[in-house]
Amino acid sequence: MGKASEYLGLVLFVLAILHTFSTRYFEHRAHHSPQHSGFWHLLGEVEVVFGFWAMLLFAGLLILEGGAVAVDYIDTRNYTEPLFVFAIMTVAATRPILTVANRAVLWLGQGLPLAGSAGSYLVAMACIPLLGSFITEPAAMTLAALVLDEHFFARGLSNRFKYATLGVLFVNISIGGTLTHFAAPPVLMVAATWNWDITFMLSQFGWKAACAVLLNALVVTAVFRQELSRLEYAATEGDYQESPDDPLPAPTHRVPIPWVMTFLHLLFLAGIVISAHHPAIFMGFFLLFLGVVHAYPQFQQRLILKESLLVAFFLAGLVVLGGLQQWWLQPLLLSLKSEMAFLGAIGLTALTDNAALTYLGSLVQGLSDDFKYALVAGAVTGGGLTIIANAPNPAGVAILKRYFDDEAVSPLQMLLASLLPTLIAALAFWFL
Numbered sequence: 001m002g003k004a005s006e007y008l009g010l011v012l013f014v015l016a017i018l019h020t021f022s023t024r025y026f027e028h029r030a031h032h033s034p035q036h037s038g039f040w041h042l043l044g045e046v047e048v049v050f051g052f053w054a055m056l057l058f059a060g061l062l063i064l065e066g067g068a069v070a071v072d073y074i075d076t077r078n079y080t081e082p083l084f085v086f087a088i089m090t091v092a093a094t095r096p097i098l099t100v101a102n103r104a105v106l107w108l109g110q111g112l113p114l115a116g117s118a119g120s121y122l123v124a125m126a127c128i129p130l131l132g133s134f135i136t137e138p139a140a141m142t143l144a145a146l147v148l149d150e151h152f153f154a155r156g157l158s159n160r161f162k163y164a165t166l167g168v169l170f171v172n173i174s175i176g177g178t179l180t181h182f183a184a185p186p187v188l189m190v191a192a193t194w195n196w197d198i199t200f201m202l203s204q205f206g207w208k209a210a211c212a213v214l215l216n217a218l219v220v221t222a223v224f225r226q227e228l229s230r231l232e233y234a235a236t237e238g239d240y241q242e243s244p245d246d247p248l249p250a251p252t253h254r255v256p257i258p259w260v261m262t263f264l265h266l267l268f269l270a271g272i273v274i275s276a277h278h279p280a281i282f283m284g285f286f287l288l289f290l291g292v293v294h295a296y297p298q299f300q301q302r303l304i305l306k307e308s309l310l311v312a313f314f315l316a317g318l319v320v321l322g323g324l325q326q327w328w329l330q331p332l333l334l335s336l337k338s339e340m341a342f343l344g345a346i347g348l349t350a351l352t353d354n355a356a357l358t359y360l361g362s363l364v365q366g367l368s369d370d371f372k373y374a375l376v377a378g379a380v381t382g383g384g385l386t387i388i389a390n391a392p393n394p395a396g397v398a399i400l401k402r403y404f405d406d407e408a409v410s411p412l413q414m415l416l417a418s419l420l421p422t423l424i425a426a427l428a429f430w431f432l
Helices: 003-020 023-032 034-044 046-065 067-075 080-092 095-110 118-135 137-151 159-176 185-194 198-223 225-229 259-274 279-295 305-322 326-334 338-349 354-362 369-384 393-403 411-431
Strands: none
Touching: 003 046, 003 305, 023 034, 034 046, 046 067, 046 305, 046 393, 080 137, 080 259, 080 279, 080 305, 095 118, 095 137, 095 259, 118 137, 118 159, 118 198, 118 225, 118 259, 137 159, 137 393, 159 198, 159 369, 159 393, 159 411, 185 198, 185 354, 185 369, 198 225, 198 369, 198 411, 259 279, 305 393, 326 338, 326 354, 338 354, 338 369, 338 411, 354 369, 369 411
16 A cells, blocks of 8 residues: 555544544534535434545545555455444344343342432443453443433433443443453454463453442442432333434334243344354344344334444444554554553544554564553553544444434543543553
């Protein structure tokens, strides 16, 4: 790839980041310019941003490098993660899975000496992110966001509560997947190359992450205990709806879910997680799952296919644009000492995907163990700062954004909300 193409990739990458921080402006224009609301709404969909600029990159490569090189570049990108996120989001958001999650959160929350729904909120913010170490972070994000959607965001709580919750959720999901070596994308990128197994992850990362996740959840629960104490949590089986005028309304008649159907859905979820690195296999599980859903619609709610596809489009665009950033990002990383690598990784993660960051580090030979730890710890610590910092973040935004002004999450307010939980995570990884 020539220098001109690399410079083009950098320019479009920067424009995509700026676009990500401007989506609220476009949504505002969509609500105040009815004549062209469709166009402004398209530009305001945060999940569309990187896919949109990736298509412009492809057009630029066609001009600069020719058709063969441009097509070869697109063909040689690895789209396993976008496909996996699409499949796992859809399955994790089904009625049988959500019913199990809701009942577990209610049962655990009732055992805590906290008023109202505070106990269940604490469980949702602490336990579900840690569960991501086993069912993968995208699945944990989907479950957590849908539980929060139905039981908290939909019940008229303050805007301050919503942003604080989103900030803590993003940070906790990012660090909560580090108990194992296969669930967090930034860890997965280096685990095989650096021979990191589950024993290493638990001893070097996992217990520290668990401490930070629990402390973050305790802090946000304590801050909003008065709002939470006025709510009662119920293990309902409500349906996720994108908006009041959703074209695919949920069925009005509820049919009890037999245990066999719940068990079958859990098997599909487990099969997709276990085969996460083999798209032909997990997409086979997913297609079989769609067949079961079609055969037994009475046990389902609306599948979040649209949201899952948009998130996959976002991640695929990030893969395409991120593939041309190695020429400047890798030398920058290698110029840092271990201590500065930790801080640098936190900052760079806010502007790039943390998995891309650690992948670039895995390509370098001879890195010290301290540098490896600092790079990965910094990457997962900064995973909650922006929507592009961690792969599951767009899934959370896609599900919860309808509760924010103009149905858009303010990047600045989300950044501010995530600063304290990010600091707590940083202190845990560096000093524990």
